[in-house]
Amino acid sequence: xxxxxxxxxxxxxxxxxxxxxxxxxxxxxxxxxxxxxxxxxxxxxxxxxxxxxxxxxxxxxxxxxxxxxxxxxxxxxxxxxxxxxxxxxxxxxxxxxxxxxxxxxxxxxxxxxxxxxxxxxxxxxxxxxxxxxxxxxxxxxxxxxxxxxxxxxxxxxxxxxxxxxxxxxxxxxxxxxxxxxxxxxxxxxxxxxxxxxxxxxxxxxxxxxxxxxxxxxxxxxxxxxxxxxxxxxxxxxxxxxxxxxxxxxxxxxxxxxxxxxxxxxxxxxxxxxxxxxxxxxxxxxxxxxxxxxxxxxxxxxxxxxxxxxxxxxxxxxxxxxxxxxxxxxxxxxxxxxxxxxxxxxxxxxxxxxxxxxxxxxxxxxxxxxxxxxxxxxxxxxxxxxxxxxxxxxxxxxxxxxxxxxxxxxxxxxxxxxxxxxxxxxxxxxxxxxxxxxxxxxxxxxxxxxxxxxxxxxxxxxxxxxxxxxxxxxxxxxxxxxxxxxxxxxxxxxxxxxxxxxxxxxxxxxxxxxxxxxxxxxxxxxxxxxxxxxxxxxxxxxxxxxxxxxxxxxxxxxxxxxxxxxxx
Amino acid sequence: xxxxxxxxxxxxxxxxxxxxxxxxxxxxxxxxxxxxxxxxxxxxxxxxxxxxxxxxxxxxxxxxxxxxxxxxxxxxxxxxxxxxxxxxxxxxxxxxxxxxxxxxxxxxxxxxxxxxxxxxxxxxxxxxxxxxxxxxxxxxxxxxxxxxxxxxxxxxxxxxxxxxxxxxxxxxxxxxxxxxxxxxxxxxxxxxxxxxxxxxxxxxxxxxxxxxxxxxxxxxxxxxxxxxxxxxxxxxxxxxxxxxxxxxxxxxxxxxxxxxxxxxxxxxxxxxxxxxxxxxxxxxxxxxxxxxxxxxxxxxxxxxxxxx
Numbered sequence: 001x002x003x004x005x006x007x008x009x010x011x012x013x014x015x016x017x018x019x020x021x022x023x024x025x026x027x028x029x030x031x032x033x034x035x036x037x038x039x040x041x042x043x044x045x046x047x048x049x050x051x052x053x054x055x056x057x058x059x060x061x062x063x064x065x066x067x068x069x070x071x072x073x074x075x076x077x078x079x080x081x082x083x084x085x086x087x088x089x090x091x092x093x094x095x096x097x098x099x100x101x102x103x104x105x106x107x108x109x110x111x112x113x114x115x116x117x118x119x120x121x122x123x124x125x126x127x128x129x130x131x132x133x134x135x136x137x138x139x140x141x142x143x144x145x146x147x148x149x150x151x152x153x154x155x156x157x158x159x160x161x162x163x164x165x166x167x168x169x170x171x172x173x174x175x176x177x178x179x180x181x182x183x184x185x186x187x188x189x190x191x192x193x194x195x196x197x198x199x200x201x202x203x204x205x206x207x208x209x210x211x212x213x214x215x216x217x218x219x220x221x222x223x224x225x226x227x228x229x230x231x232x233x234x235x236x237x238x239x240x241x242x243x244x245x246x247x248x249x250x251x252x253x254x255x256x257x258x259x260x261x262x263x264x265x266x267x268x269x270x271x272x273x274x275x276x277x278x279x280x281x282x283x284x285x286x287x288x289x290x291x292x293x294x295x296x297x298x299x300x301x302x303x304x305x306x307x308x309x310x311x312x313x314x315x316x317x318x319x320x321x322x323x324x325x326x327x328x329x330x331x332x333x334x335x336x337x338x339x340x341x342x343x344x345x346x347x348x349x350x351x352x353x354x355x356x357x358x359x360x361x362x363x364x365x366x367x368x369x370x371x372x373x374x375x376x377x378x379x380x381x382x383x384x385x386x387x388x389x390x391x392x393x394x395x396x397x398x399x400x401x402x403x404x405x406x407x408x409x410x411x412x413x414x415x416x417x418x419x420x421x422x423x424x425x426x427x428x429x430x431x432x433x434x435x436x437x438x439x440x441x442x443x444x445x446x447x448x449x450x451x452x453x454x455x456x457x458x459x460x461x462x463x464x465x466x467x468x469x470x471x472x473x474x475x476x477x478x479x480x481x482x483x484x485x486x487x488x489x490x491x492x493x494x495x496x497x498x499x500x501x502x503x504x505x506x507x508x509x510x511x512x513x514x515x516x517x518x519x520x521x522x523x524x525x526x527x528x529x530x531x532x533x534x535x536x537x538x539x540x541x542x543x544x545x546x547x548x549x550x551x552x553x554x555x556x557x558x559x560x561x562x563x564x565x566x567x
Numbered sequence: 568x569x570x571x572x573x574x575x576x577x578x579x580x581x582x583x584x585x586x587x588x589x590x591x592x593x594x595x596x597x598x599x600x601x602x603x604x605x606x607x608x609x610x611x612x613x614x615x616x617x618x619x620x621x622x623x624x625x626x627x628x629x630x631x632x633x634x635x636x637x638x639x640x641x642x643x644x645x646x647x648x649x650x651x652x653x654x655x656x657x658x659x660x661x662x663x664x665x666x667x668x669x670x671x672x673x674x675x676x677x678x679x680x681x682x683x684x685x686x687x688x689x690x691x692x693x694x695x696x697x698x699x700x701x702x703x704x705x706x707x708x709x710x711x712x713x714x715x716x717x718x719x720x721x722x723x724x725x726x727x728x729x730x731x732x733x734x735x736x737x738x739x740x741x742x743x744x745x746x747x748x749x750x751x752x753x754x755x756x757x758x759x760x761x762x763x764x765x766x767x768x769x770x771x772x773x774x775x776x777x778x779x780x781x782x783x784x785x786x787x788x789x790x791x792x793x794x795x796x797x798x799x800x801x802x803x804x805x806x807x808x809x810x811x812x813x814x815x816x817x818x819x820x821x822x823x824x825x826x827x828x829x830x831x832x833x834x835x836x837x838x839x840x841x842x843x844x845x846x847x848x849x850x851x852x853x854x855x856x857x858x859x860x861x862x863x864x865x866x867x868x869x870x871x872x873x874x875x
Contacts, residue, residue: 440598
């Protein structure tokens with residue numbers, strides 16, 4: 001019987017893997033175009049030399065689903081933020097490599113106790129209608145973001161600012177927010193507690209400035225062509241729902257002379273296969289993503305245009321630790337160890353995802369995610385240990401563990417779940433059944449922690465700090481779907497929040513993460529990567545961990561005629 | 568006579584639409600999850616603010632009554648997902664695109680379907696017939712979502728003649744591929760219907776008489792036979808129009824067209840209650856109206872049918 005199970009699970013695994021291998025596209029002719037692009041020459045001020053630029057500077061970007069809207073305080077979701085990042089400039093912005101650099105503020109000072117932050121605004125800052133920007137504008141905007149009447153979905157990110165939380169909860173007036181106008185060009189922000197992450201938070205769209213007169217005149221419909229006023233490198237020219245959004249240069253932008261692309265189109269492209277077609281037909285220059293199932297074809301035909309880079313996110317399988325037998329750490333560790341992550345990243349997700357054993361992804365300057373001891377074992381050692389642990393927990397051939405893996409309906413998740421189920425069956429004799437649910441049903445079941453056993457999950461950092469990851473497992477966190485409750489862990493997070501020194505803070509967070517990983521309330525599987533096709537003539541951008549690529553840094557190279565090659 | 572019949576039918580549609588709205592309203596609310604759920608859970612106070620803003624904090628029955636009231640006033644409410652827009656605005660933008668797409672596809676399917684079916688029946692059991700009906704079977708068997716990417720690959724990626732997607736400003740070149748992809752299966756079905764009923768008609772007495780009288784073949788086919796043979800096609804128009812409307816959901820998705828169909832699927836996935844309801848009401852209305860048109864057409868074509 002045991003042999004039969006193993007054989008069948010092996011067959012299943014082979015099937016899953018074979019299914020991926022056979023997904024080569026049927027076409028044999030290569031459509032990979034050859035490019036004849038000039039050598040990049042930069043002038044003294046770091047801009048591309050005009051002689052290498054294309055005469056027409058219009059960029060076409062694939063942008064995932066239709067953005068919810070363009071009001072940065074109200075909307076959420078990656079597609080909206082890509083557009084808003086071109087329309088607005090916050091006090092701080094991200095450089096092409098993802099670093100935080102001064103934006104609308106030329107600099108800032110932090111008081112001795114870390115509570116008062118003073119931002120110095122640039123006097124030359126203008127709105128897209130030509131009006132100058134003052135500290136009053138920022139005061140109005142930040143108050144609007146936390147005002148419950150605004151109905152923001154992301155306002156809670158501003159909670160480091162004094163009184164933000166009670167204002168959002170409706171217990172205090174927005175005027176009580178810890179933001180003060182010192183003079184026209186000086187803004188002071190007071191915090192609840194010292195918090196070095198304030199600048200990360202201020203780079204988020206919830207902290208973008210809103211033009212008061214426009215909002216007061218047009219209400220909910222201010223963020224539309226013809227009425228919208230913004231302060232970024234671009235302004236809104238056209239908004240055709242489900243078709244495209246077109247932005248044009250904002251002549252009043254403080255660095256307008258450094259902006260090269262004149263117009264940028266954002267297209268909703270939720271169907272990735274269709275997006276790939278449009279890219280191949282030359283209609284878009286920059287894809288939102290790449291369909292996982294077309295890896296082989298892309299690898300064979302468009303390898304040079306495929307851009308893969310590390311992303312600040314972790315794909316994992318959570319255990320509902322509030323239910324038996326997943327309340328037993330031995331069961332969880334056994335399941336985690338039996339997953340051969342290498343097979344998943346090399347056979348199923350082949351875009352360079354890295355096997356992961358920690359929750360915080362690698363790549364953050366100064367923070368090395370702690371690795372559990374088994375990270376350095378061979379897979380064989382892990383499996384041996386897993387079998388031993390599961391036997392100790394009371395499961396074996398006579399009493400096999402049965403469980404349900406739940407995932408939201410998606411081909412990629414299905415494949416990973418199938419593979420993991422097969423590994424568990426093969427290594428541990430576990431009988432795993434798969435259940436898929438529509439996304440929002442899945443989120444609701446997961447949150448209820450009632451019927452879930454094992455579920456797939458992913459977490460991608462909004463800002464570059466381990467805290468963004470680790471606070472997910474705080475006892476009070478709404479989204480602690482694994483049900484990890486640990487007083488010492490909560491205390492360590494609180495201690496880190498009070499610590500201003502970066503190295504010291506990171507050390508405390510490392511200790512917290514080590515504690516978290518010890519009992520494996522979840523099994524980390526791999527670190528996400530971003531993957532997109534970019535036409536080789538689009539330059540000026542750099543891969544970065546947060547996957548933020550403002551158009552203002554980009555430019556389009558001149559294309560010279562390709563000489564006919566022999567044969 | 569006819570005006571009274573139309574009025575009667577329209578009045579009869581009111582309870583149908585009312586039941587449709589009621590069932591749809593409660594069904595979408597029963598689905599787990601809400602419009603503001605996402606990967607990142609909202610804190611309860613933020614959730615409460617949003618619920619209050621969109622009137623979701625009221626008991627469901629009250630929301631239902633309020634919703635019915637505003638629908639009667641022609642207001643379909645704000646969209647939960649696309650916060651800058653009302654459902655009326657979204658439908659006003661998407662509706663013309665879907666209708667243009669659907670009407671073109673239906674016209675194309677009718678004209679060529681009837682033409683092909685007639686030719687096949689005329690040359691019954693000849694190689695022409697087999698070739699035409701063989702391709703029609705293939706046309707019926709290949710679903711839109713397979714056909715569309717193939718068309719794009721050939722005509723947009725390899726030849727570069729037509730755009731791979733997008734609507735532009737509604738230019739013909741943007742419409743060609745989606746309309747063909749949408750029309751082909753229906754064209755094939757219409758061809759089969761026409762052939763079947765045409766074969767039967769061509770064997771009937773009046774055709775023999777016409778032939779005996781020495782009428783030209785095109786007149787027998789095009790005038791006398793077609794008028795009878797087209798009846799099954801006309802009765803298929805009602806379901807076909809409904810199917811094309813829903814079929815355009817897939818086509819709009821693949822070609823990235825800004826139609827109403829896309830809102831239907833995304834609205835349901837996003838739990839955008841008002842948007843889904845709005846699209847359901849509009850599609851329901853369309854189907855009612857279209858069935859009525861088909862019935863009237865029937866009366867005009869077939870002298871045996873009279874509406875009292």
